[in-house]
Amino acid sequence: RLEEERLDANTQASKHMLERAEKHLAGGVASSYQLRDPWPIYIERGDGQYIYDVDGNEYFDFHNGFGAMVQGHNNPAIGAAVAKRFPLGTHFGAATEDGIVVAELLAERWGLPKWRFTNSGSESTMDAIRIARAYTGRDTVMKIFGSYHGHHDTVMVSIGVPYDEIGDREHYASLPYGGGIPQATVEMTIPVPFNDAGAMERRIIELDAQGRKPSCVILEPAMMNLGVVLPEPGYLEAVREITNKYGIVLIFDEVKTGLTIAAGGATEYFGVKPDLVTMAKSLGGGLPTGAIGGSDEVMRVVEDHTVYQVGTYSGNPLSMAAARANLEKVLTPQAYQHLDYLNERLLTGSEAIIAEYNLPGYAVGIGSKGCVTFSPSKIVDYESYKATQDVALTELAWLFNMNRKIFMTPGREEEWTLSVVHDDKAVDAYLECFTEFAHTITR
Numbered sequence: 001r002l003e004e005e006r007l008d009a010n011t012q013a014s015k016h017m018l019e020r021a022e023k024h025l026a027g028g029v030a031s032s033y034q035l036r037d038p039w040p041i042y043i044e045r046g047d048g049q050y051i052y053d054v055d056g057n058e059y060f061d062f063h064n065g066f067g068a069m070v071q072g073h074n075n076p077a078i079g080a081a082v083a084k085r086f087p088l089g090t091h092f093g094a095a096t097e098d099g100i101v102v103a104e105l106l107a108e109r110w111g112l113p114k115w116r117f118t119n120s121g122s123e124s125t126m127d128a129i130r131i132a133r134a135y136t137g138r139d140t141v142m143k144i145f146g147s148y149h150g151h152h153d154t155v156m157v158s159i160g161v162p163y164d165e166i167g168d169r170e171h172y173a174s175l176p177y178g179g180g181i182p183q184a185t186v187e188m189t190i191p192v193p194f195n196d197a198g199a200m201e202r203r204i205i206e207l208d209a210q211g212r213k214p215s216c217v218i219l220e221p222a223m224m225n226l227g228v229v230l231p232e233p234g235y236l237e238a239v240r241e242i243t244n245k246y247g248i249v250l251i252f253d254e255v256k257t258g259l260t261i262a263a264g265g266a267t268e269y270f271g272v273k274p275d276l277v278t279m280a281k282s283l284g285g286g287l288p289t290g291a292i293g294g295s296d297e298v299m300r301v302v303e304d305h306t307v308y309q310v311g312t313y314s315g316n317p318l319s320m321a322a323a324r325a326n327l328e329k330v331l332t333p334q335a336y337q338h339l340d341y342l343n344e345r346l347l348t349g350s351e352a353i354i355a356e357y358n359l360p361g362y363a364v365g366i367g368s369k370g371c372v373t374f375s376p377s378k379i380v381d382y383e384s385y386k387a388t389q390d391v392a393l394t395e396l397a398w399l400f401n402m403n404r405k406i407f408m409t410p411g412r413e414e415e416w417t418l419s420v421v422h423d424d425k426a427v428d429a430y431l432e433c434f435t436e437f438a439h440t441i442t443r
């Protein structure tokens with residue numbers, strides 16, 4: 001079936017664009033994550049819940065720019081804010097009132113008083129880790145096996161792909177994700193399994209005995225790069241207790257969860273408060289924007305200049321105008337009700353199809369995020385993902401969707417993100433496609 005289901009019909013303009021792009025755009029794309037077999041799809045425009053590629057194909061967009069576009073493409077409220085800001089100047093390298101309002105709104109939603117801005121998720125996690133290191137005076141960083149926190153050296157360790165063919169946990173624990181990452185940095189990052197607070201505490205005790213107590217634990221409260229892996233009941237509470245007990249800064253990386261799952265992100269949803277939170281993606285209304293929020297105590301190292309948290313474009317006026325409109329006008333309580341309604345339909349609809357056709361998998365999601373995980377048993381961490389995810393079926397489902405104009409996030413570790421302008425038509429189209437998929441593979 002994988003051979004029959006090829007991404008070649010009606011995407012020839014993208015194929016030709018790759019040939020042209022490869023001459024001067026390294027690898028033909030702006031970021032390696034935009035690559036896809038057999039060629040990337042080049043996009044011309046987006047409108048609401050739809051995107052249009054250079055061949056003129058219209059897709060329901062379930063990718064939504066890796067989850068950044070939860071407000072939908074061309075959102076009029078964001079457009080109006082950006083249009084209003086543009087004639088007043090787009091960059092000063094100085095603070096604007098919109099930035100103050102965004103910080104106020106985030107403080108209210110997350111219950112964390114102090115904020116700073118960045119331009120991406122990677123910058124947010126890089127700075128948050130530096131803040132934690134300065135605050136504790138320690139270097140070691142604890143993360144979760146297989147988790148992704150951006151592309152700076154410290155966190156490019158023990159990420160799932162492409163090393164998932166490697167069998168042994170100890171081995172992949174210490175692998176950098178690609179070249180150019182110093183071994184000394186790799187050795188400062190210690191991964192532990194998700195959903196296992198006992199393993200985390202045991203590792204902290206071991207490291208402490210070696211004089212290497214971690215400065216921080218950085219984790220996504222719900223893992224979003226193994227499909228969707230939810231925290232088991234009590235796990236986040238236990239992590240909070242352990243990090244408090246050993247004086248370790250707890251960083252929730254909410255770059256993906258953030259504004260996509262609830263008004264106050266995973267912090268509100270799960271009711272566990274970290275010391276620092278990192279955000280990006282869904283914050284900026286489609287403009288490159290990131291943020292770090294924190295307690296008064298930990299963020300003092302920024303305020304007293306122990307840590308230089310800086311950036312030419314941080315708090316960029318255009319980004320701040322878009323983020324303000326996003327928070328004030330788009331991501332309202334009603335918007336979250338709508339996202340919950342649609343996601344519930346997608347998840348229960350998918351579950352019904354899985355049951356009817358007896359597929360090896362289950363549907364899982366939260367807020368605007370979700371996926372069908374093709375695995376005969378529940379995935380709770382990277383180890384179980386690596387052992388049980390049906391790779392061929394996952395890739396086939398992606399191709400099947402693409403060929404039927406359901407644009408899913410490329411990558412078998414990804415999930416869908418709905419936007420506030422998605423509607424029942426999009427859900428119906430997805431479920432219809434999934435039914436056809438189930439029928440095709442079981443017939």
Ligand code: PLP
Nearest residue numbers: 120121122148149150255256280
């Ligand atoms: N943290 C998480 C949880 C992410 O999923 C990502 C990106 O996918 C990042 C950080 C990095 O964000 P960016 O790509 O904006 O640098």
